[in-house]
Every structure is written in structure tokens, then in C-alpha cells.
Amino acid sequence: MIDATLSGLTRWLAATPLSHAIQTTGWIIPSLQTIHILSVAVVFSSAILVDLRIWRLLQRDEPLPDVARRFLPTIWPVLLILLVTGSLLIVGEPRRSLLNSTFYLKMALLAVAIMLTAGLQRSIASSPDSWDKNRGLQMAGRFAATLSILIWCGILFAGRWIAYTQAG
């Protein structure tokens, strides 16, 4: 049932004029992918730098709330660019992702990463003074930071793997 709906959607998308334009103009897909990867680089690095600061591995001289305020807000507008370029890539090659379980794994991991990052950003902002002192908060933070690193790496791996698991 879901399979039939998805392949129907895939066929419909592939037949749209926009999809046709993306498919037939050779430079569009690599250009979209370049913008997509550059945006991934910004989001990924922002998240990782804050995670490493939570582990006190770098920028120890700057309070965590300041580091978080410097990096985390950047993630949200850049995620919009990722949404737009990602959607256009799907329109151009719908079979590549919509009929590909790796794509859904990537989206599931992304949903978790978004919730985790938003939660981290909110809780650091709401108790700015206690993050470097409160031991319980520190442990919880390290757990969240480790999870964040693993999930973001998972998203990047899944993203690359989409190219290798697409339906024939």
C-alpha cells in the first residue's frame, strides 16, 4: 500500500517539468549537491564544536553558554537551505531517495538530531551559570554531546550511502 503510493508519487514527481529540467541540465545536480554539502559542513561543524566544548576539549576559556550562542543559532537557517536543496535533489531524482530505505534512516536520524540540538540549545540558555559547575548537568551534557556527535556522523554516513543503495 505504502510502496504503491510511493512509487506513484515517484513517477508523478519524475514527470513534472521541474524534474525534467533538473534531469536534463547537467550542472544542476552537482551544483545542488555542492551547496548541500557546504551547508552540511556548517551545521555539522557547529554542532560538533559545541559538543567538544561540552566535553571541555576546546575553548575552555570561554563559558559554554557563550560558545553555544556563537555556534548553535547558525544551524537553523542553514537547515532551511538543506531542506530546499535536498527537496530539489529529490524532485530531480525521486527514485534515488524516495524508494531508498537509507534515505528514511537519514531523515529519522535528522529528526533526532534536531530535537537533541534544540533541547541542548534551550537548556544551556535557560541555566547559563550552572553548566560548568553543576556535576549532574555536566554528566547529562556529556551524554547528550556524545549522542549528538554519533547521530550527526550517522547522518553524514547515511547521506553518502544513499548513492549506493538506490533502487535499480
Next chain:
Amino acid sequence: MQQPQEFISYFEKSGLADNIRENDLLFPLIESVHVLAICLVVGSILVVDLRLLGVASIHRPVRRVISAILPVTWSAFATAVASGSLLFISNATEYLGNGYFVAKIFLICMAGLNMAIFHGISARDLPRWENDTAPPFPARLAGGLSILLWVSVIACGRWIGFTMPVR
């Protein structure tokens, strides 16, 4: 003295290169590590570039931004070079014949040169201006050039995938 061609084909014919070429998992696995490392290189160096341009992290002295970020950039760069070399030897002759690959290596060298010029010349009077919101022109130029070069490196990398005869 061996010719560079022979030197490269020695690696290309090695068992390791065979494995990367033939194994269905190895190539995508190394490629994923490569993409991850490059993302961290570009994302982290962008923090320094934007500080040099006076756009972001402006309340932090330039030297502190650099000393916090560069260890991340260098570790990621070392990972990118190691994984990239493994991908390269799996198909060295084809890569060397690919214009985007050659351009990518050239652009990475230019990014290195840009960085060397910044550290060797433009940053010599760093203590004088490192607290300024907008650093002097040579430093801003280094930041701007770095962004342009790394964006081009990513673009070339993506274009390699579309112009290689295999995969």
C-alpha cells in the same frame, strides 16, 4: 630514480588498492569518512575565516579563535588526506586524468599557501589588531580567499563523482 608514473602504478596494483576497488563496502565506507572529514575541515576553517572578515565571533580575540579551532581543522585534514589517498590509489590513473581532481589538488595547495602567507606575513603584527572587530585588509583578504578556495575544493570534489568513468 623511479618515474612518478611507476611509483603511482605500484600503489594502484597493490593488494590494498585491489581490495578498495573490488569490495562493495570498502569504497563507500572510506568515502563517507572522507566526506565527514572534509565537512569538518571546511566548517571549522570557516569559523576562522569569518572572524578574520569581522563577520562572526567578533568578541573573541583572533588568536584565541585560531588556537581553539586549528587543532580540529588539522586533525580533520589529516583524516581527509588519509582517506582521500586510499580512494586515489584505488583508481590512480583515472583520477590523474580527471581535470576536476587535478584542480582540487591544486586548490588545496593554494589554500595551504594562503594560510602560510597569512601566518608568515599578515599575522606578524597580530597582537596589535587581534581584538579589532574588523582586522586589517591582508587578514580579511586571507579570510575571503580561504572561503572561495574551500568552496571550490568541495565543488571540484563533487564534480569528480560525475566525470569519472567508473562508479
